[in-house]
Amino acid sequence: MSQSHAIVAGLLNVVLGLAFLMITAALLTWVERRLLGFFQDRPGPNRVGPFGVLQVAADGIKLLFKQDWIPPFADAGVFVLAPAISMITVMLAMAIIPATPLIGIIGDLNVGLLFFLAMSGLSVYSAVLAGWASNNKYSLLGGMRAAAQMVSYEVFMGLSLVGVVMLAGSFNLTDIVRSQRHMWYVVPQFLGFIVFFLGGIAETHRLPFDLPEGESELGAGFHTEYSGMKFGMFFVGEYIGIMLISAMTTVLFLGGWYGPVLPPFMWFGIKTGLLICFFILLRAALPRPRYDQLMALGWKLLLPLTLLNILVTGALMLGLPGPA
Amino acid sequence: MLSSLRTLWYTFLHLFQRNVTVQYPEQMPYLAPRYRGRIVLTRDPDGEERCVSCNLCAVACPADCISLQKSESEGRWYPEFFRINFSRCIFCGFCEEACPTYAIQLTPDFEMSEYVRQNLVYEKEDLLISGTGKYPEYNFYRVSGLAVPGKDKGEAEHERAPIDIRSLLP
Numbered sequence: 001m002s003q004s005h006a007i008v009a010g011l012l013n014v015v016l017g018l019a020f021l022m023i024t025a026a027l028l029t030w031v032e033r034r035l036l037g038f039f040q041d042r043p044g045p046n047r048v049g050p051f052g053v054l055q056v057a058a059d060g061i062k063l064l065f066k067q068d069w070i071p072p073f074a075d076a077g078v079f080v081l082a083p084a085i086s087m088i089t090v091m092l093a094m095a096i097i098p099a100t101p102l103i104g105i106i107g108d109l110n111v112g113l114l115f116f117l118a119m120s121g122l123s124v125y126s127a128v129l130a131g132w133a134s135n136n137k138y139s140l141l142g143g144m145r146a147a148a149q150m151v152s153y154e155v156f157m158g159l160s161l162v163g164v165v166m167l168a169g170s171f172n173l174t175d176i177v178r179s180q181r182h183m184w185y186v187v188p189q190f191l192g193f194i195v196f197f198l199g200g201i202a203e204t205h206r207l208p209f210d211l212p213e214g215e216s217e218l219g220a221g222f223h224t225e226y227s228g229m230k231f232g233m234f235f236v237g238e239y240i241g242i243m244l245i246s247a248m249t250t251v252l253f254l255g256g257w258y259g260p261v262l263p264p265f266m267w268f269g270i271k272t273g274l275l276i277c278f279f280i281l282l283r284a285a286l287p288r289p290r291y292d293q294l295m296a297l298g299w300k301l302l303l304p305l306t307l308l309n310i311l312v313t314g315a316l317m318l319g320l321p322g323p324a
Numbered sequence: 325m326l327s328s329l330r331t332l333w334y335t336f337l338h339l340f341q342r343n344v345t346v347q348y349p350e351q352m353p354y355l356a357p358r359y360r361g362r363i364v365l366t367r368d369p370d371g372e373e374r375c376v377s378c379n380l381c382a383v384a385c386p387a388d389c390i391s392l393q394k395s396e397s398e399g400r401w402y403p404e405f406f407r408i409n410f411s412r413c414i415f416c417g418f419c420e421e422a423c424p425t426y427a428i429q430l431t432p433d434f435e436m437s438e439y440v441r442q443n444l445v446y447e448k449e450d451l452l453i454s455g456t457g458k459y460p461e462y463n464f465y466r467v468s469g470l471a472v473p474g475k476d477k478g479e480a481e482h483e484r485a486p487i488d489i490r491s492l493l494p
């Protein structure tokens with residue numbers, strides 16, 4: 001009997017969590033457009049509903065009623081699979097985020113960090129398969145760029161976290177947050193923080209690292225051929241990706257739910273929200289680099305920096321006595 | 325790298341600046357007096373139609389959207405019909421510049437949307453207004469050397485009597 005209770009509670013947790021994610025991702029589209037507007041001295045969408053919030057509903061309805069078209073030259077099976085991969089991987093990765101010790105789907109997973117890296121590795125497939133299955137040269141170029149960019153940035157993203165894991169002595173995200181009670185890892189692991197965030201932008205292929213999409217040169221890159229809700233799924237995937245990277249940065253470097261006065265989940269929300277706003281600011285401010293510049297930045301600057309970071313962290317941990 | 329950070333900072337500061345957007349239907353934009361909007365046909369100070377059907381506007385129009393037919397009564401020309409197709413008009417104002425009588429003028433009004441395209445074809449009744457528009461004093465026949473009923477040659481404002489071409493003396 002108690003076991004069935006546990007299953008029901010677990011399912012409820014998953015369903016509610018995912019519903020919350022979907023709603024926040026949808027709202028994020030509106031937040032982003034309004035914020036972008038403010039950054040550009042204009043109000044953004046403010047007509048539908050109070051402050052324009054219902055714009056989200058209007059967009060959703062529009063997407064649902066658009067023609068859902070699979071091009072005759074596309075590989076239909078893979079074509080349909082790709083947006084699903086994009087959404088499922090980020091959602092699965094999101095499940096391991098502990099918002100507080102109590103709120104979260106599987107926040108206590110003992111290989112949480114590895115699971116996150118695995119899922120963000122899998123999410124490359126969505127862009128690559130979408131570009132390949134579309135059978136369109138722009139999509140293919142976008143998919144190729146996505147493959148190279150995401151695979152190489154994944155390297156530094158993983159390496160930049162090694163320092164955190166060394167300090168915390170655990171892959172479990174809840175434990176990592178707990179070990180930041182006295183000092184957030186952004187201080188001792190500042191390089192790791194920067195590299196992880198840059199890698200995160202590249203991983204979610206957000207501006208300024210949105211080369212796989214590259215509206216101005218590739219049309220829309222890997223999702224040129226997508227329409228209707230399949231396009232919507234890529235979009236939701238991208239926005240949950242932003243939330244995921246922001247939440248991960250909060251958990252790994254900014255002390256998760258720790259903070260004075262306010263209740264823990266508020267602190268988590270505030271930190272994550274500010275990081276999301278920073279993502280949007282990046283989009284408003286920075287131009288897209290050239291493709292080779294992106295790769296050069298990754299391999300020639302970020303990779304040595306992360307290796308140095310690991311080396312110094314390890315040396316200090318060996319050299320300095322005391323709790324690590 | 326530094327310039328990127330500076331860009332980020334400047335963009336962030338824009339959060340605290342006023343929006344430049346004019347919230348149109350609630351807040352009307354200021355339109356300059358010479359704004360090129362809806363076209364009208366004006367009357368001279370005596371209340372007569374200014375247009376003399378010279379067709380210069382129709383010739384000047386790059387979109388070919390003016391159509392008119394000349395008719396004559398009491399010694400002068402009037403347009404029998406005068407039609408502007410606003411679904412083709414590009415509001416360039418060339419017609420206004422071409423018009424010798426200041427009859428055709430563009431006004432600061434752009435709110436002329438229609439659901440049926442045909443309704444954008446304005447006839448003379450729709451175009452003709454009762455006032456003089458931007459040139460309150462101007463009356464073409466008072467300043468031109470043309471003879472019309474009630475005014476012979478040489479009787480226009482600032483005009484000298486015609487030279488007697490049969491005389492040798494000035």
Ligand code: SF4
Nearest residue numbers: 385413414416417419
């Ligand atoms: S404004 Fe230009 S396009 Fe319109 S009627 Fe006059 S000349 Fe033609």
Ligand code: SF4
Nearest residue numbers: 375376378379381423
């Ligand atoms: S509106 Fe002016 S230019 Fe056009 S026909 Fe009449 S007098 Fe001539």
